Amino acid sequence: MKAIELDAVTVTLGGRAVVRDVGAVVERGEWVALIGPNGAGKTTLLRAIAGLVAHEGHVTLLGRAESELDRRERARLLAVVPQAPETPPWLTVAEYVLMGRTPHLGLLAREGDGDRDAAARALARLELDPLADRMLGTLSGGERQRVVVARALAQEAAIVLLDEPTAALDIGHQQQALELLDDLRGPDGLTLVAAMHDLTLAAQYADRVLMLSDGGIVADGPPVEVLTEAMLAEHFGAAVRVVTVDERLAVLPTRG
Amino acid sequence: MEAAAASARALRIRGVTPGWAFAALSFLAVAFAVGVVAGPVDIGVGDVLRSLGEKLGIPGVTSPLDPTQESILWEIRVPRVMLAALVGGMLAVAGATYQGVFHNPLADPYLLGVAAGAGLGATLAIAYLPNALAGRQVLPFAAFAGAAVAVVLAYGIGRAAGRERDAATLVLAGVTVASFFTALQTFVQQQNTETLQEVTSWILGSLPNTGWSDVTALAPYVLVSCGIIVAMRRVVDVLSLGDLEAASLGVDVRRTRLVLVAAATIGTAAAVAVCGLIAFVGIIVPHAIRLVVGTSYRGLLPLSFVVGAGFLILADVVARTALAPAEVPIGVITALFGAPFFAFVLRTRGGRA
Numbered sequence: 001m002k003a004i005e006l007d008a009v010t011v012t013l014g015g016r017a018v019v020r021d022v023g024a025v026v027e028r029g030e031w032v033a034l035i036g037p038n039g040a041g042k043t044t045l046l047r048a049i050a051g052l053v054a055h056e057g058h059v060t061l062l063g064r065a066e067s068e069l070d071r072r073e074r075a076r077l078l079a080v081v082p083q084a085p086e087t088p089p090w091l092t093v094a095e096y097v098l099m100g101r102t103p104h105l106g107l108l109a110r111e112g113d114g115d116r117d118a119a120a121r122a123l124a125r126l127e128l129d130p131l132a133d134r135m136l137g138t139l140s141g142g143e144r145q146r147v148v149v150a151r152a153l154a155q156e157a158a159i160v161l162l163d164e165p166t167a168a169l170d171i172g173h174q175q176q177a178l179e180l181l182d183d184l185r186g187p188d189g190l191t192l193v194a195a196m197h198d199l200t201l202a203a204q205y206a207d208r209v210l211m212l213s214d215g216g217i218v219a220d221g222p223p224v225e226v227l228t229e230a231m232l233a234e235h236f237g238a239a240v241r242v243v244t245v246d247e248r249l250a251v252l253p254t255r256g
Numbered sequence: 257m258e259a260a261a262a263s264a265r266a267l268r269i270r271g272v273t274p275g276w277a278f279a280a281l282s283f284l285a286v287a288f289a290v291g292v293v294a295g296p297v298d299i300g301v302g303d304v305l306r307s308l309g310e311k312l313g314i315p316g317v318t319s320p321l322d323p324t325q326e327s328i329l330w331e332i333r334v335p336r337v338m339l340a341a342l343v344g345g346m347l348a349v350a351g352a353t354y355q356g357v358f359h360n361p362l363a364d365p366y367l368l369g370v371a372a373g374a375g376l377g378a379t380l381a382i383a384y385l386p387n388a389l390a391g392r393q394v395l396p397f398a399a400f401a402g403a404a405v406a407v408v409l410a411y412g413i414g415r416a417a418g419r420e421r422d423a424a425t426l427v428l429a430g431v432t433v434a435s436f437f438t439a440l441q442t443f444v445q446q447q448n449t450e451t452l453q454e455v456t457s458w459i460l461g462s463l464p465n466t467g468w469s470d471v472t473a474l475a476p477y478v479l480v481s482c483g484i485i486v487a488m489r490r491v492v493d494v495l496s497l498g499d500l501e502a503a504s505l506g507v508d509v510r511r512t513r514l515v516l517v518a519a520a521t522i523g524t525a526a527a528v529a530v531c532g533l534i535a536f537v538g539i540i541v542p543h544a545i546r547l548v549v550g551t552s553y554r555g556l557l558p559l560s561f562v563v564g565a566g567f568l569i570l571a572d573v574v575a576r577t578a579l580a581p582a583e584v585p586i587g588v589i590t591a592l593f594g595a596p597f598f599a600f601v602l603r604t605r606g607g608r609a
Contacts, residue, residue: 047500050504052500052503052504071503071506071507071508072506073506074506075504075505075506076506079504080501080504082500082501082504085497085501086496086497086498086501088493088496088497088552090546090550090551090552091493091552092268092270094267094268094269095269095270095493095552095554098267098269099493099494099497099505100505102491102494102505102506102507103505103506105490107488107491107512108487108488109490110490111269111490116267119267120267123267132267132268133268135550155505
């Protein structure tokens with residue numbers, strides 16, 4: 001069974017097609033990086049997959065047509081880590097992570113032991129137990145990022161969409177965050193789709209890269225095939241050298 | 257697995273902790289006692305308890321009060337304190353609810369124009385409906401209609417005029433709506449000076465000495481409205497993550513917000529129909545609780561009801577006694593405390609939710 005199937009997905013915002021006729025398949029357990037220049041439609045495509053914007057075409061999640069899923073069913077299959085998550089400073093880490101259980105609870109229900117267990121497992125998984133009672137307002141950027149990922153894990157969805165998960169982090173924390181996501185993928189079989197700005201990191205962590213330009217997919221394949229100097233010059237207007245370091249790709253900006 | 261189970265038991269979710277519940281209920285109890293004792297006729301707490309004991313039929317307890325005192329206590333003071341408690345609790349819960357669903361720390365029934373809308377609706381009903389009794393029955397509905405128009409207008413103007421996260425824009429829109437509705441209300445009032453003499457004091461906010469009739473009229477609205485909101489308090493915290501994130505967690509954001517705003521607005525309208533425009537309770541009480549307890553909406557909403565009830569009882573005591581035997585409108589008292597407090601909130605929170 002495929003994790004995500006997109007068929008002719010188009011999103012029109014303000015009369016303009018921001019995402020145009022996107023078709024793609026994501027296998028279970030795969031890590032797919034979504035790359036593209038600013039304004040290419042990465043965030044909008046993620047929102048379309050998550051059912052957060054109106055779209056044409058078909059989105060299928062784990063074999064189920066999204067149009068047949070209600071909001072809570074969809075949120076039990078798919079979690080979203082937004083680019084700039086709202087972290088209300090008056091909540092504790094535990095309370096915030098427990099919000100990941102929302103799709104498993106009725107409107108008036110209170111969290112049960114199963115929900116607390118799921119939140120506790122997510123906290124333990126990200127080594128956040130010592131921070132459980134800390135207020136969100138007191139966390140560092142790296143800690144906050146882990147807390148948001150923990151909330152997505154507590155949701156116990158098989159698919160996690162991430163929008164620029166490392167945008168606010170320094171290079172060390174970027175690597176830690178991506179290693180962590182890679183670890184989470186293994187035993188749980190999580191499927192990850194991440195919009196990524198840093199092309200080197202995308203090349204090093206993702207199994208496959210989807211390049212989006214002006215709302216449409218212009219390349220879909222393993223990093224070596226997609227991240228070529230010619231493609232990056234054409235779609236990003238970037239002067240780069242693509243080199244291999246320790247058997248992995250690195251994208252270096254150059255200046256003529 | 258065992259480790260996870262162990263830490264799950266330790267996972268601490270602060271709702272209303274027993275300590276804070278005790279503190280809030282103690283505050284309410286003290287406020288209640290002060291409210292019942294304060295007044296020109298001297299009735300002590302012990303007398304009140306013994307009178308209550310006799311009413312409850314506790315053997316060997318007799319009331320030391322003469323019939324006049326008995327009737328002052330049970331027909332004037334207790335219902336007035338109950339009314340203050342219902343109105344205060346309702347306005348505080350409504351304020352906290354608006355703050356949560358609009359992601360806006362400055363939201364308040366008064367500042368959003370909800371109270372002014374309710375005032376206009378109620379004034380129109382009093383002025384143009386033929387008979388006073390019929391007017392009294394429909395008053396809450398007329399007030400709700402006005403309040404609903406006001407909240408929709410304020411939110412619509414605020415959304416159209418400003419960025420989503422700009423707290424001040426919504427309040428400016430609310431104040432605009434409130435000014436317009438207050439002007440209309442004054443106009444209607446001037447046209448109907450004979451029928452609407454009492455409206456002048458009502459519009460400043462005052463608790464009527466109408467015994468139990470207003471208490472029993474208001475109680476169902478307040479209990480249903482606050483009951484719905486408190487039952488949904490977990491979701492109010494989820495809404496504070498913003499519309500997109502709440503939707504990604506499977507919440508039907510529009511419907512949930514509609515239910516919460518409707519509940520807060522119905523309760524506010526019913527309170528305004530009884531005792532006019534009482535400002536700032538919805539700002540003072542939730543923010544004071546946040547300052548002291550620092551809690552999520554899950555804890556804030558129930559605590560707001562209890563503390564808001566106690567707060568308005570005490571404000572009413574000041575209103576009754578400050579210039580006794582004259583009575584200061586209670587809305588004047590809450591505004592005297594509330595406006596400086598609002599300035600303080602504006603300064604410390606910088607308009608951010």
